[in-house]
Amino acid sequence: QPVLTQPPSVSGAPGQRVTISCTGSSSNIGAAYDVHWYQQVPGSAPKLLIYENYHRPSGVPDRFSGYKSGTAASLTITGLQAEDDADYFCQSYDSALSDYVFGTGTTVIVL
Amino acid sequence: QLHLQESGPGLVKPSETLSLICNVSGVSINSTNVYWGWIRQPPGKGLEWLANIHYSGSTYYPLSLKSRLTISVETSKNQFSLKMTSVTAADTAVYYCTRRVVGGDWFDPWGQGTLVTVSS
Numbered sequence A: 001q002p003v004l005t006q007p008p009s010v011s012g013a014p015g016q017r018v019t020i021s022c023t024g025s026s027s028n029i030g031a032a033y034d035v036h037w038y039q040q041v042p043g044s045a046p047k048l049l050i051y052e053n054y055h056r057p058s059g060v061p062d063r064f065s066g067y068k069s070g071t072a073a074s075l076t077i078t079g080l081q082a083e084d085d086a087d088y089f090c091q092s093y094d095s096a097l098s099d100y101v102f103g104t105g106t107t108v109i110v111l
Numbered sequence B: 001q002l003h004l005q006e007s008g009p010g011l012v013k014p015s016e017t018l019s020l021i022c023n024v025s026g027v028s029i030n031s032t033n034v035y036w037g038w039i040r041q042p043p044g045k046g047l048e049w050l051a052n053i054h055y056s057g058s059t060y061y062p063l064s065l066k067s068r069l070t071i072s073v074e075t076s077k078n079q080f081s082l083k084m085t086s087v088t089a090a091d092t093a094v095y096y097c098t099r100r101v102v103g104g105d106w107f108d109p110w111g112q113g114t115l116v117t118v119s120s
Helices: none
Strands: A009-013 A017-023 A037-040 A049-050 A064-067 A072-078 A086-094 A100-102 A104-110 B001-006 B017-023 B034-041 B046-056 B071-075 B081-082 B093-101 B114-118
Touching: A009 A017, A017 A086, A017 A104, A049 A064, A072 A086, A100 B046, A104 B081, B001 B093, B017 B034, B017 B114, B034 B071, B046 B071, B046 B081, B046 B093
Parallel strands: A009 A104
Antiparallel strands: A017 A072, A037 A049, A037 A086, A064 A072, A086 A100, A086 A104, B001 B017, B017 B081, B034 B046, B034 B093, B071 B081, B093 B114
């Protein structure tokens, strides 16, 4: 069972800003483990979008940004584009489970 | 450039053992700063980490599945594999192979995935 909680969906019109939350606990995000984000276009494998809370891999547009504080993290998409229509998952490490844990996933709907 | 490609049986009967292979190209599987691994995703659901291995032989599994999983490296073929015993319908999923760098907790890149269905 996923231990990181995300909203099932968020939506926005092209050009708008949307934020996806990722809520954990004292054994994962709150224990200073980093948060990473993945984008999954339907029918494709997940792709790394943000690593170590806010770093973008080469090739990821700067409209994607990450933030972490306390037991939660967030992913913000600024200037939403049609191609951002996808599922997004957060990921961290949980010391109580000795397990790499993922969020429940959020579908971004571009209106 | 690193490329990962999974291969699997497609269909497995309940109680049998599932065997998956990940072919690694573009990088030696003997890289000292890499963990190779597997993650799965049941249809329409979230992601679940399954295993990691370093070429030296160190292996890591989630406690919930440790008794059923074996990950191994085949250096001569630049491949790594995963075996899962006693499969049930709950093991139906797309299985992805991935890389994790030493010192990092993220997975990148991912293979395209292979769908495994458990059914009689």
